[in-house]
Amino acid sequence: QGQQNTTGAQSTPGAQAVDLRGLGPNHTLVLVNGRRVADFPLPLNGRSNFTDVGNIPLGM
Structure with a gap:
């Protein structure tokens, strides 16, 4: 399973x-x-692009 990574917060x-x-x-x-x-x-840590999963509605 995946883990949520918040190192770039x-x-x-x-x-x-x-x-x-x-x-x-x-x-x-x-x-x-x-x-x-x-x-x-905005790039994560100013270096790499990523997808913000916080924008995906919970009902999906």
Whole structure:
């Protein structure tokens, strides 16, 4: 199972990244209804793009 990684919270406030199997949040593909979710507009720790899973509604 995946674990939520909040290491980037200091430089990317309010964003929630997911790190599956230790590959890093920038290597985790997030799909909703079979479609890729867009990356968060600010890089995690200023280096790598990731998907903010906090924007996905709980009802999905």
